[in-house]
Each structure stands twice: as structure tokens, then as C-alpha cells.
Amino acid sequence: MSRDEIKDVILEIIADIDEEADFVSLDANAPLRDQLDLDSMDFLDIVMELRKRYKLQIPEEEYPQLATLTSCVNYLEPKLKNV
Amino acid sequence: MAAYQLLIIGGGLSGIAAGIRAARFGLKTLIIEQHGLPGGLNSFYLRQGHLLETGLHAMTNCAPPGAKRAPLNRLLRQLHLSRKQFDFHEQIGSEIRFAGRSLLFTNDPAVLEAEIGRAFPEAIDRFRQLKQTIAAYDPFAVAPWRSSRQFLAEHLRQPELADMLLLPLMVYGNAEEEDMDLGQFVIMFRAVFEEGFFRPGGTMREFLDLLVQQYRAFGGELRYRCPVEEIVVEDGRVTGVRLEAGEVLTGETVLSTAGIPETMRLSGWEGERERYVGRMSFMETISLIPQSQAASLTRDRTIVFYHNGPRLRYRRPEDYLDTSWGVICFPEHFSGLEPAELFQIRVTNAASYPLWKALPAEVYGPVKQQWTEAATIASEEIIGNYRPSIVYQDSFTPVTIERYTRKAEGAVYGSGVKIKDGTTPWPNLFVAGTDQGYLGIVGAMLSGITIVNQHILR
Numbered sequence: 001m002s003r004d005e006i007k008d009v010i011l012e013i014i015a016d017i018d019e020e021a022d023f024v025s026l027d028a029n030a031p032l033r034d035q036l037d038l039d040s041m042d043f044l045d046i047v048m049e050l051r052k053r054y055k056l057q058i059p060e061e062e063y064p065q066l067a068t069l070t071s072c073v074n075y076l077e078p079k080l081k082n083v
Numbered sequence: 084m085a086a087y088q089l090l091i092i093g094g095g096l097s098g099i100a101a102g103i104r105a106a107r108f109g110l111k112t113l114i115i116e117q118h119g120l121p122g123g124l125n126s127f128y129l130r131q132g133h134l135l136e137t138g139l140h141a142m143t144n145c146a147p148p149g150a151k152r153a154p155l156n157r158l159l160r161q162l163h164l165s166r167k168q169f170d171f172h173e174q175i176g177s178e179i180r181f182a183g184r185s186l187l188f189t190n191d192p193a194v195l196e197a198e199i200g201r202a203f204p205e206a207i208d209r210f211r212q213l214k215q216t217i218a219a220y221d222p223f224a225v226a227p228w229r230s231s232r233q234f235l236a237e238h239l240r241q242p243e244l245a246d247m248l249l250l251p252l253m254v255y256g257n258a259e260e261e262d263m264d265l266g267q268f269v270i271m272f273r274a275v276f277e278e279g280f281f282r283p284g285g286t287m288r289e290f291l292d293l294l295v296q297q298y299r300a301f302g303g304e305l306r307y308r309c310p311v312e313e314i315v316v317e318d319g320r321v322t323g324v325r326l327e328a329g330e331v332l333t334g335e336t337v338l339s340t341a342g343i344p345e346t347m348r349l350s351g352w353e354g355e356r357e358r359y360v361g362r363m364s365f366m367e368t369i370s371l372i373p374q375s376q377a378a379s380l381t382r383d384r385t386i387v388f389y390h391n392g393p394r395l396r397y398r399r400p401e402d403y404l405d406t407s408w409g410v411i412c413f414p415e416h417f418s419g420l421e422p423a424e425l426f427q428i429r430v431t432n433a434a435s436y437p438l439w440k441a442l443p444a445e446v447y448g449p450v451k452q453q454w455t456e457a458a459t460i461a462s463e464e465i466i467g468n469y470r471p472s473i474v475y476q477d478s479f480t481p482v483t484i485e486r487y488t489r490k491a492e493g494a495v496y497g498s499g500v501k502i503k504d505g506t507t508p509w510p511n512l513f514v515a516g517t518d519q520g521y522l523g524i525v526g527a528m529l530s531g532i533t534i535v536n537q538h539i540l541r
Contacts (some may be wrong), residue, residue: 019165020149037151041161041536048108048540060541 001080006073013049017042022081028069054083087113089539090324090334092311092349095123095397095488096524097295098340101531103162106303111185113332114303115324117310121295121357122496123340123488124517127287130477133425135369135489136287137479138495140386140412140429141280143255143271144525145190146419153278154525161532164297170284172417177280179247180465181390186247190279206241213238217251217273222266225503229265246395250388251275253397254410254431256522258361258496260398267522280385280419287289301448314339314350314512321350321512336539340516340531343498344491352508359518361494362399364481366434366443368458369427377426381465385416389465398433404454405433406461425474430462436481436492451480496522505534513538 001009007028014021014036021036033043046066050056056079058066065075089105091098094116103114104255120126125138146153148166158168167508183513184202188195196214197417200207216238235245249263252271257263283290295305310327314337323333339346343359346352381387390408409432442450455478459470490497497517505513515534516527 011460016163018151018160020151037158039152041157044536044540045161052109 001077001083003073003077005074006080007069009053010046010069010072010076013046014038016049018043021027026069031067032072033067054080056080085323085333085335087111087323087332087334088336089113089535090115090332090337091340092314092324092337092346093123093340093489093516094118094121094295094305094307095256095340095516096125096294096527097531098123098338099291100158100162100528101338101340101515101533101535102298102305103294103301104532104535105539106298106301107163109302112303113334114167114298114305115309115311115326115332116305116307117489118487119307121291121305121307122287124484124490125287125527126291126487128230131475133371133475134286134288135477136414137367139287139524140255140283140410140414140431141174141282141417141471142524143274143278144523145279145281149438150388154274154529155278158525158528158532162294162297162528164293168293169290171281172284172419174280174282175383175416175418177251177386177388178384179250179388181243181247182392184243184247188276188279190281195276200240203241203244206244208238209239209241210244217269220265220269223267226266231263231265231268232261234265234268242394246390247277248272249397249410250390250395251386253395254388255460256496256526257397258363258494258501258517258522259499260362261396269520270526274525280417282414284291284420311341311349314346316350316509319509321509322351325406335511336511338513338515338534338539340514341489342491342494343502343514343518345489346507346512346514350507350509350512359498359500360491361495361496361498362436362492363397363434364399364433364434364493365495366404366458366478366480366485367456367479368430368455368476370430370459370469370473371425371475372469372472373474374422374424374426376469378468380428380467381413383416385413387411387465389462391464400433400435401429403435403438403450404457406457407433408433409458409461413464428462428469430458432461434481434493436485436494439480439482440492447482451478454478460518490517505538 066072088110089112091114094114102114127136141480144154146155186198199210256271311324312327313325315322321337325331347356392407412429484493501520503520515531517532521530
């Protein structure tokens with residue numbers, strides 16, 4: 001998957017979790033949770049959805065690497081390169 | 084290999100919510116329900132063509148669609164349900180009525196504050212302070228038990244006001260007698276006085292249908308009329324359940340929503356079962372009268388919480404029923420609801436399980452009839468007369484509640500002692516629902532969700 005494709009997947013997963021999510025003014029380098037007003041339960045859903053779709057096991061200590069859209073893409077790029 | 088990744092005992096609100104979470108993320112999940120209908124404590128039944136709801140007077144934690152952090156909206160996101168699928172109706176207004184004193188409240192917290200200013204002018208500043216203390220309190224932080232009564236006594240210095248505030252919060256969500264843990268008080272204060280009451284349009288049947296549909300859409304399986312006889316334990320782990328019919332179902336993990344005492348019995352979990360048996364149970368009387376006869380009754384209230392005695396005694400009564408305090412609910416009095424063919428009045432009073440349980444079968448009916456009458460008469464003192472107009476009336480006791488829900492001694496709010504982390508002596512058996520900590524419809528569903536998130540999805 002390319003970086004753009006990974007970005008689209010993340011946004012699609014978030015849109016599916018929260019139908020009111022507004023991406024218009026989203027800053028890719030700022031924390032997703034604050035900008036989208038997501039809580040830790042929503043955040044867990046991103047991790048669970050990645051596991052369900054791509055069989056990715058993301059250990060809890062690596063969750064901080066999913067903080068921003070850019071850091072998500074950086075973290076997932078090597079893991080999804082063959083998808 | 085086990086047949087299921089997750090077996091859930093109980094198709095009530097916590098079990099269905101837990102099931103939706105697990106199935107949504109691909110776990111092969113089976114909910115096993117003893118009854119022929121879903122809902123557990125918040126279900127419905129049909130009698131002579133009338134659909135009667137159990138449990139539900141109102142849902143708490145009302146929230147507007149945009150409030151993302153509100154418990155109701157978090158819950159719907161977790162279940163992947165859209166607010167748009169639901170037709171929610173807010174309460175018109177409710178009343179706490181004590182002998183000679185009355186406080187109204189709506190879903191606008193300013194109304195209660197103004198009412199307290201009117202009825203207890205000497206305590207209004209202290210009430211405002213109390214609200215600030217509650218706003219700053221974190222009820223989810225691990226903390227030792229603290230007395231709400233003492234907290235209120237110190238903050239309000241007005242015993243009657245303290246009783247008036249406690250009545251709705253206790254009767255809608257306190258498993259303990261006489262007093263309430265401060266954390267639970269804060270949760271209930273926000274749920275009732277700050278967020279407020281609402282209900283879904285239609286009946287509990289449609290609401291439950293929507294949840295079950297969602298569960299099935301994610302691939303979850305559900306079996307009715309399958310009472311569990313035993314939670315099977317081998318070599319320190321749970322391997323599944325055996326049904327009363329003899330069938331054994333295997334599961335990698337089992338989640339029980341049957342309450343701690345019943346889960347102990349099913350699994351052979353050694354411990355002080357009595358410690359976990361709640362003492363608060365209720366009898367509910369439902370009366371139907373023609374709409375034309377409802378006009379003379381209290382019109383503009385959704386729920387009336389009444390109390391006639393000197394001090395509030397929230398505890399198991401000495402007699403079959405305590406009609407000196409109780410709750411009267413008009414399920415139609417929510418904004419925007421169309422009147423049904425018949426007007427419904429629901430009356431709830433504290434009841435003594437041991438007395439009801441000890442009744443021989445041949446006198447149970449007549450005694451129930453006698454107390455149904457007593458509850459109705461007590462409610463007439465508050466809302467006006469309606470006995471001559473009753474076209475249908477039914478009531479259920481703590482024994483009925485226990486039979487249909489397996490909540491030990493019909494304790495609708497479960498154990499006074501909660502197992503907040505949901506764990507048991509076995510690493511793959513968990514408990515969720517009223518005995519885990521959260522109460523009410525929204526609370527029970529959050530309980531199922533939280534336990535699955537913490538222990539099963541990770």
C-alpha cells in the first residue's frame with residue numbers, strides 16, 4: 001500500500017467509527033484524538049479495525065505511534081507494504 | 084478447539100452490547116439466553132394483547148447528538164449504531180414529592196436549581212457549591228467507599244433536601260441499603276439531574292430488535308430458551324457451559340451477565356455468595372386506563388418520586404411492600420409521543436424478597452392482589468383516583484424478577500459489592516452487567532462494552 005492509500009484507509013476507518021467526524025480542517029501532524037474529539041474507546045476501535053482487516057497485531061506500547069495521521073502512515077507503511 | 088471464541092451467558096442489555104463488540108471485530112460469539120425474549124431486566128411481555136415493558140421507566144444520560152463525550156453517544160459509537168436510527172423523546176418533567184415539599188426537575192439543570200432556591204432558600208448557595216464539587220469529582224478513579232449521606236450532610240446541612248435528592252438517584256441505581264457510595268452518587272447525579280431522562284419511541288421490543296439485528300449483522304449468534312446449568316471448569320480454566328438440556332457448548336472465553344451469586348453457583352466459584360446478594364428489590368404494578376379517564380390525573384409529569392414518612396429509609400421493607408415511598412411513572416409523558424390507545428401508569432415500591440419467596444403457591448396470587456391494591460391506593464394519594472377506570476392491571480414481584488432474570492433475590496441493581504474489573508477466579512471467565520458496576524440501560528450496555536474491550540478484544 002502506498003502512503004496515500006494508507007492515509008485513506010485510516011480516514012475511512014475513523015469515518016466508520018464516528019459518522020460526525022469532520023476531516024476538512026484536519027492537521028495531519030497534530031493528534032487525531034484532540035482534533036476529532038475521540039476518546040480512548042474510539043481509539044481502540046482503530047486498532048481493532050486494523051487487526052481485523054490486515055491481521056496486524058499492534059502492541060499497546062506502540063499505540064502512541066498512531067497519534068497523528070502522519071505518524072500512523074509512518075508506522076503502518078512497512079507493515080502494509082505487501083498488502 | 085472450542086466451538087466459540089466467546090460465550091455470553093444472558094441476552095440482556097450488557098450481554099447484547101458485549102456481543103456486538105466481540106462480533107464486530109470478528110470473534111465467533113454466541114449469546115445464550117434462558118428466556119424466549121431478549122432484554123433481561125429491561126424486556127417486555129405480552130398479556131391479553133397488551134405489550135407491557137419491564138424495568139424501563141426512562142433511560143438516563145440524555146444527550147444531544149453532537150455531544151461526543153456524553154455516555155449515550157460513546158455507547159452508540161461503540162456499538163456502531165447511528166443516532167439517526169433512534170427516535171428519542173425527552174421527559175416533560177419530573178417531580179420529587181415529599182410530605183409538604185416538592186421539587187420539579189427537567190433535562191435543564193437550571194430548573195432544579197431554581198426549584199431548590201424556591202423550596203430551600205437557606206440551602207441554595209450550598210447546593211451550588213455541591214454541584215461544583217460534583218463537577219470536579221472523578222467517579223471512575225479507584226477510591227475507597229465514601230458515604231453519600233455524610234457528603235450531603237456536610238455540604239447541604241439540610242436533611243430533607245438531602246433525602247429529596249437521594250430518592251431518585253437511589254431508586255434508579257443503588258444496590259446498597261440506606262446509603263450510597265459517593266462515586267455511584269456522582270454518576271447517578273450526572274445521569275439524572277444533569278443529563279436527564281428520555282426514552283425511545285415505540286416500545287422496548289423495537290429497541291431490543293435494533294440491538295439484536297446489529298449483533299446478528301456482525302455475525303453474532305443468539306439462542307433463546309437455553310438455560311445454563313453449569314459453567315464447566317477443567318484444570319483451572321473454563322471450557323464452556325452445559326445447558327439444562329444436557330448440551331455442552333465450548334468457548335475460549337465465557338462472559339457471564341447472570342450476576343455474581345448466580346455465576347458462583349454455576350461455576351462452583353467458592354466464596355461468600357451471601358455477600359454478593361443484593362437486598363433491594365421491587366414490585367411493579369402496571370395499570371391501563373382509557374385515555375378519556377386520564378385527564379383528571381397529574382398531567383404534566385413524566386415521573387413522580389414520592390415519600391410520605393419523616394426520613395427516607397431506602398432499604399428492604401419489613402413487610403411485603405413499602406408503599407410509604409415509591410415511583411409513579413407515566414410512560415406516555417415524554418415529549419412528542421403519540422397517545423396510545425390506553426393510558427399507562429406504572430407504580431414501583433420496594434419489596435421484600437424473602438417474604439414473597441416464602442409464600443405457598445396457593446396464596447401467592449391473593450397476596451399479590453392485595454399488595455397490588457395497596458400500591459395503587461398509595462399512588463392515588465399522589466396523582467388522583469384511577470382505580471374505577473382500570474381496564475387491565477398486572478404486577479410483578481421480586482420472585483418474578485428472579486425467575487426471569489436469574490438476578491439473585493430479584494435484586495435489580497445486583498450486588499452491593501461490585502467486581503469493577505470483571506474478573507473471577509478463572510482467567511477466562513468474566514462478569515459484566517449490574518454486578519460489575521454500571522447500572523441502568525446505558526450503564527449496563529457500557530459495562531458489557533468495557534469488559535469486552537478490557538479483557539477480550541486486547
